[in-house]
Amino acid sequence: xxxxxxxxxxxxxxxxxxxxxxxxxxxxxxxxxxxxxxxxxxxxxxxxxxxxxxxxxxxxxxxxxxxxxxxxxxxxxxxxxxxxxxxxxxxxxxxxxxxxxxxxxxxxxxxxxxxxxxxxxxxxxxxxxxxxxxxxxxxxxxxxxxxxxxxxxxxxxxxxxxxxxxxxxxxxxxxxxxxxxxxxxxxxxxxxxxxxxxxxxxxxxxxxxxxxxxxxxxxxxxxxxxxxxxxxxxxxxxxxxxxxxxxxxxxxxxxxxxxxxxxxxxxxxxxxxxxxxxxxxxxxxxxxxxxxxxxxxxxxxxxxxxxxxxxxxxxxxxxxxxxxxxxxxxxxxxxxxxxxxxxxxxxxxxxxxxxxxxxxxxxxxxxxxxxxxxxxxxxxxxxxxxxxxxxxxxxxxxxxxxxxxxxxxxxxxxxxxxxxxxxxxxxxxxxxxxxxxxxxxxxxxxxxxxxxxxxxxxxxxxxxxxxxxxxxxxxxxxxxxxxxxxxxxxxxxxxxxxxxxxxxxxxxxxxxxxxxxxxxxxxxxxxxxxxxxxxxxxxxxxxxxxxxxxxxxxxxxxxxxxxxxxxxxxxxxxxxxxxxxxxxxxxxxxxxxxxxxxxxxxxxxxxxxxxxxxxxxxxxxxxxxxxxxxxxxxxxxxxxxxxxxxxxxxxxxxxxxxxxxx
Amino acid sequence: xxxxxxxxxxxxxxxxxxxxxxxxxxxxxxxxxxxxxxxxxxxxxxxxxxxxxxxxxxxxxxxxxxxxxxxxxxxxxxxxxxxxxxxxxxxxxxxxxxxxxxxxxxxxxxxxxxxxxxxxxxxxxxxxxxxxxxxxxxxxxxxxxxxxxxxxxxxxxxxxxxxxxxxxxxxxxxxxxxxxxxxxxxxxxxxxxxxxxxxxxxxxxxxxxxxxxxxxxxxxxxxxxxxxx
Numbered sequence: 021x022x023x024x025x026x027x028x029x030x031x032x033x034x035x036x037x038x039x040x041x042x043x044x045x046x047x048x049x050x051x052x053x054x055x056x057x058x059x060x061x062x063x064x065x066x067x068x069x070x071x072x073x074x075x076x077x078x079x080x081x082x083x084x085x086x087x088x089x090x091x092x093x094x095x096x097x098x099x100x101x102x103x104x105x106x107x108x109x110x111x112x113x114x115x116x117x118x119x120x121x122x123x124x125x126x127x128x129x130x131x132x133x134x135x136x137x138x139x140x141x142x143x144x145x146x147x148x149x150x151x152x153x154x155x156x157x158x159x160x161x162x163x164x165x166x167x168x169x170x171x172x173x174x175x176x177x178x179x180x181x182x183x184x185x186x187x188x189x190x191x192x193x194x195x196x197x198x199x200x201x202x203x204x205x206x207x208x209x210x211x212x213x214x215x216x217x218x219x220x221x222x223x224x225x226x227x228x229x230x231x232x233x234x235x236x237x238x239x240x241x242x243x244x245x246x247x248x249x250x251x252x253x254x255x256x257x258x259x260x261x262x263x264x265x266x267x268x269x270x271x272x273x274x275x276x277x278x279x280x281x282x283x284x285x286x287x288x289x290x291x292x293x294x295x296x297x298x299x300x301x302x303x304x305x306x307x308x309x310x311x312x313x314x315x316x317x318x319x320x321x322x323x324x325x326x327x328x329x330x331x332x333x334x335x336x337x338x339x340x341x342x343x344x345x346x347x348x349x350x351x352x353x354x355x356x357x358x359x360x361x362x363x364x365x366x367x368x369x370x371x372x373x374x375x376x377x378x379x380x381x382x383x384x385x386x387x388x389x390x391x392x393x394x395x396x397x398x399x400x401x402x403x404x405x406x407x408x409x410x411x412x413x414x415x416x417x418x419x420x421x422x423x424x425x426x427x428x429x430x431x432x433x434x435x436x437x438x439x440x441x442x443x444x445x446x447x448x449x450x451x452x453x454x455x456x457x458x459x460x461x462x463x464x465x466x467x468x469x470x471x472x473x474x475x476x477x478x479x480x481x482x483x484x485x486x487x488x489x490x491x492x493x494x495x496x497x498x499x500x501x502x503x504x505x506x507x508x509x510x511x512x513x514x515x516x517x518x519x520x521x522x523x524x525x526x527x528x529x530x531x532x533x534x535x536x537x538x539x540x541x542x543x544x545x546x547x548x549x550x551x552x553x554x555x556x557x558x559x560x561x562x563x564x565x566x567x568x569x570x571x572x573x574x575x576x577x578x579x580x581x582x583x584x585x586x587x588x589x590x591x592x593x594x595x596x597x598x599x600x601x602x603x604x605x606x607x608x609x610x611x612x613x614x615x616x617x618x619x620x621x622x623x624x625x626x627x628x629x630x631x632x633x634x635x636x637x638x639x640x641x642x643x644x645x646x647x648x649x650x651x652x653x654x655x656x657x658x659x660x661x662x663x664x665x666x667x668x669x670x671x672x673x674x675x676x677x678x679x680x681x682x
Numbered sequence: 683x684x685x686x687x688x689x690x691x692x693x694x695x696x697x698x699x700x701x702x703x704x705x706x707x708x709x710x711x712x713x714x715x716x717x718x719x720x721x722x723x724x725x726x727x728x729x730x731x732x733x734x735x736x737x738x739x740x741x742x743x744x745x746x747x748x749x750x751x752x753x754x755x756x757x758x759x760x761x762x763x764x765x766x767x768x769x770x771x772x773x774x775x776x777x778x779x780x781x782x783x784x785x786x787x788x789x790x791x792x793x794x795x796x797x798x799x800x801x802x803x804x805x806x807x808x809x810x811x812x813x814x815x816x817x818x819x820x821x822x823x824x825x826x827x828x829x830x831x832x833x834x835x836x837x838x839x840x841x842x843x844x845x846x847x848x849x850x851x852x853x854x855x856x857x858x859x860x861x862x863x864x865x866x867x868x869x870x871x872x873x874x875x876x877x878x879x880x881x882x883x884x885x886x887x888x889x890x891x892x893x894x895x896x897x898x899x900x901x902x903x904x905x906x907x908x909x910x911x
Contacts, residue, residue: 411756411806414847415740460766460801463848464812485766486696496692499770531844533735535820537778537795546785547731547777553797555818555844573848575816577799579772594770596799603814606847 133192134184136213141181143206152204153178157185159203164194171195184213243273244285244292257306259293261286262313262337290325304332309361311337318342320351327355334359340366346379360401361389414606418531423631423657425590426532426554429580434518438560441510448592449503450583452541455595456499459483463573463600473601474562474569478514506595515563528558529605538593541584550637551581551593559602571602582638585665589658631657636677639664645675686774686791694791698821698838699769699798707762707802716753720746724779724822724839732779732822738845746840757806762815764802772797776822778841784825796821796838804847814848 137156145152157173164171171194175186187195192212199210247269251260264270270285297303310333312323317338320326326333333356343349343364362384364370370391373379380390386401388394396404421427429448436444449455459479476483483489484498500506519527532554540549555577561570579594628650634657635646641664653659664671706722709715723734723746736743743749775787776795787793800817821838 411760412739412752412847413741418737418740418742418844454770456768456770458766458768458799458801462765462803463801463814464803465814484768486699486768487764487766492689492693492696495696496688499692501688529846531737531740531846533737533842533844535735535772535842536731537773537776537822537841539773539775548773548775553818553820553842553844555816555846557816557846557848575799575801575846575848577797577818577844579797594772594797596768596770596797598766598768598799598801598816600801600814603848606813 133189134186134213135192135195136211137183137185138181138209139203139206140178140183140208141206143204145204151178153183156183156203160185160195160198163198163201164191166194169194240273240288241292243269244289248289248293252307254306257308259307259310261289262311262315262339264315266314286323287325290329294329300332303330308333309335309337311339312341313337313339313363313366315341318344319348324351327352331355332358335361337363338367339363343367343369344372345369346373346383349383356384357386359384359387362387363391365391417529418533420533422534422550422552423627423634425580425634425657426530426552428658429578429590430530430554430556431521433578434521438515438517442507445503445507445510447588448580448590449506449595450587450591451502451504453503453506453592453595454499454501455506455509455592455597456484457482457597457599458485460485460598460600463603465601465603471602472566472569474564474566474572476599478512478564479599482509482513517561517563518558519560527605528556530554530556530558535579538579538581541582541587541591544640545637549582550634551579554578554580557605559605572599573602573605574599582661589661628655631655631660635660635664639668640676641671642675642677645671686787686789686794690789690791691771691774691794695769695771695794695796698794698796699767702798702819702821702838702840703764703767703800707764710753710756710762711760713758716750719749719753721836722746722840723843724824724841730779732825732841734841734843736840736843738843739847760804760806762802762804764800766801767798769796769798771795772820778822780823780825792837793823795823795841815846816848817843817845819843 137160140146140152140156143152143156145155148155153176157176161171161173169190171187171191173185173187173191173195177184185195196210196212198208201208247267248259250269252258253260264285293307294303297306307330310326310330312326315323317323318341320338320343336356336359344367346369348369362380364376364380369376377390377395381387381395385404386396388396388398388401419426432447433444436447457479459476461476482498484495486495489495489498500509521528532552535551535553537548538551555575557573557575559571559573562572564570575598577594577596578592580590581593583589583591628647631650632643632646635641635650636643638661639646639649641649646660649664650657650660653663702722709718709722712718723736724730724732726734726745734746736746736749738749738752743752771791771794773795774791775793777785777793780793784793798819798821800819801814802817803812803814805812819840820842822841824836824839827835827837
């Protein structure tokens with residue numbers, strides 16, 4: 021028998037009842053808070069397993085690259101070697117041979133374990149007509165139940181000052197955690213009563229019954245393990261559950277006597293089987309295919325448990341059953357979404373349902389093969405998976421800058437906002453610039469991202485989230501117009517540190533394009549002037565009083581326009597900031613650096629043309645003169661504009677567009 | 683420049699933004715909303731200097747009517763939800779594409795351009811996780827409004843839009859299934875030594891295996907099953 025230390029089965033075969041429930045099924049560690057349940061409701065069985073899960077990338081806050089790379093290691097030599105067929109086969113055999121009494125026992129037997137609860141007599145509830153038992157039981161059930169678990173006390177009786185309760189071993193484990201809780205003014209003492217090591221054994225009869233149940237369950241479990249072992253093919257990673265009613269092992273057990281059908285033994289088989297794996301990944305690695313052929317199934321409700329135990333199944337054979345219509349699959353709901361092969365040959369549904377193929381395709385969006393016929397190509401499946409992720413594909417930043425105005429602004433903004441907000445205001449903001457901020461406290465944060473959020477207090481009083489702020493005076497006071505007003509606000513906001521845009525470009529996603537119709541600060545152009553709208557998504561560290569929780573995500577939109585003559589060349593027309601709890605950015609793969617020159621302007625010529633047009637707009641010069649001016653200033657729009665401003669009186673009349681807006 | 687009281691400016695802008703956020707995302711949520719989406723935008727008209735400029739997740743959408751296709755590609759139960767929005771007036775007298783008769787400022791604030799920034803979430807039915815989005819739109823006056831049709835037509839139209847899905851879905855089933863399948867494929871070549879199939883007691887090779895034999899795509903099984911024959 022294989023007994024490897026790290027994965028050794030817990031608990032000896034004849035584990036004492038008190039140890040039961042602490043094995044594979046235990047949901048919560050004593051110290052830990054709420055039970056860890058992964059996204060499909062699968063329980064994370066123990067610390068090691070939880071570690072595995074986390075390493076596999078679920079819910080880690082690290083960037084996408086590292087979370088992918090780390091745990092799964094698909095294709096990588098380490099995982100390939102460790103988790104190859106040999107290992108999984110060993111795992112299943114090891115499991116089959118050695119353990120899982122606990123799980124099975126609690127499901128297929130009526131017994132449970134018993135707890136002795138003391139303290140009721142000194143509680144206020146003791147004066148109730150029933151001595152407070154009912155309210156105590158209700159209290160225990162309520163407190164022991166979690167969001168994913170309803171704890172049920174099966175039996176109870178009062179003996180002396182103690183109350184004895186019986187429940188399934190999982191429930192008992194939960195109830196036991198209430199030891200020391202206060203109930204109606206009294207501290208409860210809760211201890212297991214049926215442990216062999218326990219000194220006092222007040223309930224002889226119960227103990228005896230326990231032992232019987234235990235040995236009964238052990239026997240059933242052993243037999244089921246034998247059945248499963250014979251039906252598992254490690255090379256094919258196939259669990260063959262076909263023709264269960266003809267199984268000699270099961271027959272011998274008498275489970276099909278009388279009217280008993282698959283529906284009774286199947287859940288037990290699934291429980292035994294599911295219990296063999298510590299993680300969903302292990303299970304997924306070991307069992308890829310299941311056949312349920314020849315089971316006389318008229319509906320999958322008899323085998324509902326398959327979906328819970330093997331949600332990641334890839335190949336499923338339901339040949340030669342009695343399935344007639346799509347509703348026969350309802351018991352599986354939306355499970356098996358990732359089924360790749362499905363076989364329904366030899367079921368009435370094949371002939372009775374004309375729309376079988378489209379219906380099945382709809383139900384199983386990534387199914388490739390139905391009844392041996394390819395219905396989707398792997399490429400189609402890959403595309404479907406991609407679409408499901410994001411119906412609107414995520415592309416790199418659309419950064420259509422004009423003469424690097426946007427890029428230069430952002431580079432300066434990011435540095436100055438952290439280091440010198442006054443300088444930032446002086447460089448880019450004027451009396452007409454408008455700023456406001458809004459806080460989105462409800463923003464989704466990404467899978468399992470439950471890191472604490474720094475308090476919103478510094479921002480909330482200035483938040484102009486119009487979902488919440490409905491009265492006009494507040495809407496007006498939280499709109500800050502002019503650099504002075506903005507300065508006043510910014511000096512009250514926490515200090516920040518934005519990631520370096522040069523070295524940590526992947527922390528940002530910045531897009532921009534030209535925006536027409538800004539007010540001309542010179543008042544010359546009736547139709548207004550062109551500007552730029554920039555949207556920046558990113559994060560910053562904040563100086564606050566909550567050490568360790570300093571990251572926030574933000575999005576900030578700027579409208580930039582040409583400045584009034586004599587003032588800054590570029591002015592901020594609008595600056596809108598929205599804040600939310602930190603979450604990773606959705607970057608395209610591979611992440612594109614918005615600063616890469618290639619993404620900014622496709623060709624040099626386009627860039628120059630765009631710049632020339634900008635200068636035309638701003639100066640009223642002809643395109644030729646604008647281009648000339650830009651050539652002389654090394655294609656720097658700002659320098660060109662300054663050169664123009666300095667020399668405009670000396671320019672000939674034909675340098676200007678004749679009927680320039682005036 | 684015509685003076686608009688700050689009061690009017692804020693009031694009109696907030697109203698315009700509210701109407702927009704309350705109707706626009708509902709249209710995305712609506713199964714039959716695809717065709718209506720383009721009604722929110724300025725029309726593509728080569729004659730007019732006013733052109734829509736739409737970027738969705740970095741993809742440039744040339745014509746608002748193309749959004750119908752994007753809408754169609756969404757799973758049927760897609761749900762967008764606005765969690766926060768803010769707005770600012772960019773220009774109190776926006777005149778791009780305005781008829782000559784409408785160049786003068788409007789003291790009632792009917793000619794402003796209004797920047798709206800929306801922060802919300804979206805749940806695509808297929809994806810199990812809710813994702814954040816940020817959407818920026820510039821609303822400009824709808825010059826097509828005449829007294830006759832004022833009631834049916836939208837007063838404000840989107841000229842510029844930059845939409846972005848925010849947080850990464852860090853790791854979910856869809857992702858890892860794709861990867862696992864690829865993983866399986868990539869391992870194809872590495873499994874050379876194969877053992878003979880074993881079946882449960884009295885169970886013949888079944889059609890699942892036969893079917894897998896037909897398939898080229900699920901290598902671990904395919905390889906193994908093919909070897910003995």
